[in-house]
Amino acid sequence: MSIRQLQDITDELKEEAKRNPSCDAEYHVAYKVLQDKIRERDRNRPKCIPTRFEHELDLMEEF
Secondary structure, eight states: HHHHHHHHHHHHHHHHHOOOGHHHHHHHHHHHHHHHHHHHHHSOOOOOOOGGHHHHHHHHHHH
């Protein structure tokens, strides 16, 4: 399941939990899964991507 799908689910559950407090536990479970997935994505993401600095390199070459 993608992060976007999990965000949509947690948003829906949050709104439902406001109306029906018995759904609060489901919201917390989905929110925890979302946070774990975001942490996993950030841990696996490279720290420095050279293409992000391509524009700066182009500016340096002009001088």
